[in-house]
Amino acid sequence: MTATPPTTVSAADPALRRAIIVILDGVGCGAAPDTEAYGDTGSDTLGNVARAVGGLSLPNLQQLGLGTATDVQGVPPVPRPAGACGVMLPRSAGKDSTTGHWEIAGLHLEMPFPTYPNGFPPSVIDAFVQATGRPVIANCVASGTAVIADWAEEQQRSGAWIVYTSADSVFQVAAHEEWIPLEELYRACEVARTLLVAPHDVSRVIARPFRGTPGAWARTANRRDYSIQPPGITLLDVLEAAGVPRSGVGKVDDLFAGRGIRSRHTQDNAEGLEAILHWLNTAPRGFCFANLVDFDQQFGHRNDVPGFQGALEAFDRALPSLLTALREDDLLFITADHGNDPTTPSTDHARERVPLLVAGARVRGGSLGTRDTFSDLGATVADWFGQSWRGRGTSFLPELLHA
Structure with missing residues (x-):
């Protein structure tokens, strides 16, 4: 566990701030350095879906910088992104939801979880x-x-x-x-x-x-x-110890074995977006960790390209309502936990990098580049709440905010 001095970000009391991470489950955006080793050569969930349908219509994600961060047909770069944008590389062994969420929260796995291609013994x-x-x-x-x-x-x-x-x-x-x-x-x-x-x-x-x-x-x-218990300290443990309220949307609490968070379980993306908006409109302070699972569960695993396209475009249409609900001391992070490319013969997860978009009144638009690990996100959230913990990541808060 690495401790570094917290970054000075504003005069506001960190205890009164809010942050929300929205996971677009399975929405990777191209090869990671070790994609070939996982048998996923050619996987590029966002890029391949866009090419397969002749281009995606994602104007709100485009304005935040999605096309600036990664190549998506129909979503060209914009000269001045309204948000901060980049990509993150996976460093933990494995390509499942638990591994991805744990890495975001500061934990790296050295060995992947066991799998059973011939059934259980x-x-x-x-x-x-x-x-x-x-x-x-x-x-x-x-x-x-x-x-x-x-x-x-x-x-x-x-x-x-x-x-x-x-x-x-x-x-x-x-x-x-x-x-x-x-x-x-x-x-x-x-x-x-x-x-x-x-x-x-x-x-x-x-x-x-x-x-x-x-x-x-x-x-x-x-x-x-x-879920199995996380084997080390996570962002959720740190925020709980600091008295920062934590709320989940979707399966997030299951992925952390209920440790440090409780979730409102949702049936689909539409209900998940409703729960996110409710939190934004009512929570006085704290952290929300949300997972929108339809991309992965309904469409990626079933190789349903039109369904995947529809889910992406539906999220884009809902995005302005989330942005409008942000307060001055809010940060909204949009990312993913792995890939699940519906255009490949495989119906399984893919080892991919993931997009990173950040919105908020204090956010300086522009590139965050390629982050070396998903854990940089958890480190940044900890920094925003005035905590010195960084897990396995490096905070990019200084690059994110207006001076």
Whole structure:
């Protein structure tokens, strides 16, 4: 943990300031130095989506500097960006949401979380069966919709858990809400979280409830994530110790195992934007960490290019309402946690750099360049709140603000 003197940024009391990070989940913007090593050569989520649709219409993100920071067809650079803009490079091992959010909050992982391309070993499954009292079916790598289509009727007959994983480090448990009560599903996932220790310490256990009938299965909004505990001090821990209020939107609290933050869970980007705007209009002070998951969950993993385009353009249309709600001592950061390029054959996350846009009355428009790690963002937020902690990052607050 690195401690450096806080930057003097304004006469306002740091305790009265606000900052918000909005994560556009999966919206990477091109190759990182080690993209090839992750098998993601050619991935460029923003750039490839824009090229695939003949150009994106993102006028508000353009004015903040998106086209200045990275190449996006239809979003050319502007001579004088209204915000500060740049890109950030990933430094932690891995390319999942937990790793990306932890790096933003100041933690680097030296080893990626374990994955299971052939399903979970018998020792893991046997322990889960014994602890929960139900058998397991599937135990494979699958998409959430496909595994339900393939195994739901067997679950109805046998009462077994549908257990599956993906290219990410996840132990997912699907159950029909009318056959297995939600609370039992949640308890089973809590049990799995306690069982999954090293070397099987997966990043997340995910409850995946669904409803419906054959040919018309549908996952419900009652998903819950059970993350592994962060292995070190994060930005959220530092702000909690300093008495800075912390609010989450979306799955952020799940990614930090509930440590240092509680979230309003949302069904989609529209509800997430509503929650962000509510925080901006009502919170007297503090920090908000928001995740908009549709880009990744609904469109990236399903290789849905038109859906991804629509989600980007819908966010752009909503952006002015967020900017209008900013107060004098507010900073709004827009970034991502990894890539998820819907134009590639893969349906998995991609190792990519991510965009960085910053808005606020005190922000000096212009380039922030290429940041060496996502952790620079967490360090900057800590600096804004007058904290000396920097985690694994370097604050860019001096470059960000008007003199």
